[in-house]
Amino acid sequence: MAEQSKAVVLFSGGLDSSTCLAIARAEGFSPHALAVRYGQRHAFELKAAESVATALGVPLRIVDIDLRAIGGSALTSEINVPKDGPLGADAGIPVTYVPARNTVMLALALGAAEVLGASDIYIGVNAIDYSGYPDCRPEFIAAFESLANVATAAGAARGVRFRIHAPLQSLTKAQIIQRGTELAVPYQLTHSCYDPDISGGACGHCDSCRLRAQGFRDAGVVDPTRYARGVTT
Amino acid sequence: MAEQSKAVVLFSGGLDSSTCLAIARAEGFSPHALAVRYGQRHAFELKAAESVATALGVPLRIVDIDLRAIGGSALTSEINVPKDGPLGADAGIPVTYVPARNTVMLALALGAAEVLGASDIYIGVNAIDYSGYPDCRPEFIAAFESLANVATAAGAARGVRFRIHAPLQSLTKAQIIQRGTELAVPYQLTHSCYDPDISGGACGHCDSCRLRAQGFRDAGVVDPTRYARGVTT
Numbered sequence: 001m002a003e004q005s006k007a008v009v010l011f012s013g014g015l016d017s018s019t020c021l022a023i024a025r026a027e028g029f030s031p032h033a034l035a036v037r038y039g040q041r042h043a044f045e046l047k048a049a050e051s052v053a054t055a056l057g058v059p060l061r062i063v064d065i066d067l068r069a070i071g072g073s074a075l076t077s078e079i080n081v082p083k084d085g086p087l088g089a090d091a092g093i094p095v096t097y098v099p100a101r102n103t104v105m106l107a108l109a110l111g112a113a114e115v116l117g118a119s120d121i122y123i124g125v126n127a128i129d130y131s132g133y134p135d136c137r138p139e140f141i142a143a144f145e146s147l148a149n150v151a152t153a154a155g156a157a158r159g160v161r162f163r164i165h166a167p168l169q170s171l172t173k174a175q176i177i178q179r180g181t182e183l184a185v186p187y188q189l190t191h192s193c194y195d196p197d198i199s200g201g202a203c204g205h206c207d208s209c210r211l212r213a214q215g216f217r218d219a220g221v222v223d224p225t226r227y228a229r230g231v232t233t
Numbered sequence: 234m235a236e237q238s239k240a241v242v243l244f245s246g247g248l249d250s251s252t253c254l255a256i257a258r259a260e261g262f263s264p265h266a267l268a269v270r271y272g273q274r275h276a277f278e279l280k281a282a283e284s285v286a287t288a289l290g291v292p293l294r295i296v297d298i299d300l301r302a303i304g305g306s307a308l309t310s311e312i313n314v315p316k317d318g319p320l321g322a323d324a325g326i327p328v329t330y331v332p333a334r335n336t337v338m339l340a341l342a343l344g345a346a347e348v349l350g351a352s353d354i355y356i357g358v359n360a361i362d363y364s365g366y367p368d369c370r371p372e373f374i375a376a377f378e379s380l381a382n383v384a385t386a387a388g389a390a391r392g393v394r395f396r397i398h399a400p401l402q403s404l405t406k407a408q409i410i411q412r413g414t415e416l417a418v419p420y421q422l423t424h425s426c427y428d429p430d431i432s433g434g435a436c437g438h439c440d441s442c443r444l445r446a447q448g449f450r451d452a453g454v455v456d457p458t459r460y461a462r463g464v465t466t
């Protein structure tokens with residue numbers, strides 16, 4: 001049997017990236033998960049990443065980066081996480097947007113891919129339930145793919161063509177959950193909340209919790225999430 | 234007097250990026266230096282960055298990122314730094330190439346620019362004396378500029394057009410030194426060596442030392458570098 005091609009999968013331990021990891025494997029790759037610890041205010045996301053990677057039997061690399069020196073986001077600084085406001089594209093660009101986050105993440109994935117000899121990178125971005133982040137759109141993914149081929153020794157000198165896969169791009173949250181359930185993603189181990197309590201329980205009221213809970217309802221799949229104080233419906 | 238536009242300048246404390254910082258100011262911007270501490274094996278580069286930024290009166294932000302989890306380069310892992318081999322484009326891509334380094338650095342600069350309200354980013358890459366790095370070429374810079382405009386809230390929602398300036402792109406090392414000397418760059422404070430001794434003295438034999446020393450000779454400018462053990466000529 002020929003050795004499977006490696007793919008680097010950007011991975012946070014959340015619902016979307018966990019599904020993305022399972023999809024990369026279902027598409028025939030040997031996935032290598034890459035998590036980025038970027039000065040988050042809580043570490044539950046990384047613990048979830050470790051649990052999910054272990055459950056799926058996938059190697060996990062963690063890159064530390066301290067984005068606090070850059071600032072500008074509720075996820076990395078002291079701005080309050082918004083609760084119970086409008087959701088999705090109606091809401092404009094939320095304060096939880098981390099400046100250039102997906103550009104930084106894909107750049108790191110590109111470095112890891114080059115070292116591993118991989119030419120495929122998966123990212124779980126989603127343009128429908130995207131909460132207004134500009135770096136989740138298809139034109140961003142296409143622009144990064146163009147960049148990757150001129151940015152690397154592999155692309156420039158050895159003719160490797162990088163592909164950035166965004167398999168969740170046109171799926172609703174419910175469709176993501178249905179696909180992941182078919183692939184036996186351990187959603188009970190995943191973490192999505194922007195503002196968990198001290199035990200890691202999901203707040204149930206931030207944008208991320210609400211999109212997730214609504215997704216399970218729409219998918220007709222039992223939501224295994226532990227919510228600390230109920231969920232905004 | 235109108236407030237000067239800000240520009241983010243990627244800055245290592247080396248000869249090229251110090252010159253780039255001075256050029257950004259000469260071109261009318263208020264420069265904000267951004268240094269990236271990426272798991273280097275020595276910290277002299279960052280000390281030089283602080284000294285040069287202080288001397289030029291420019292604010293300096295330092296972002297920490299640990300690229301050792303990615304590996305693959307003599308600058309971030311235990312591969313030996315090459316000495317006294319062929320130089321420049323003849324040498325192919327050297328082992329001191331850090332996978333996707335300039336992509337990561339520009340991504341961080343883009344995040345900083347967005348937070349500062351800047352739309353101009355300077356990077357001191359150089360395609361002539363470039364030592365074979367693919368992410369120093371004009372096509373890389375152009376691809377990143379395209380990416381920046383779709384990657385950010387500023388570009389996507391507010392129509393800001395980012396410009397990536399690479400003013401050293403077509404200059405020889407000697408021309409860089411001549412321009413920097415006109416702009417009073419404190420070259421005695423800058424650090425270029427890949428493999429300094431424990432006091433920070435330059436080795437005089439790595440690619441970076443040799444390109445630098447040759448540049449001073451060709452420019453007819455006295456080389457203020459402290460070499461620990463002479464220079465390969």
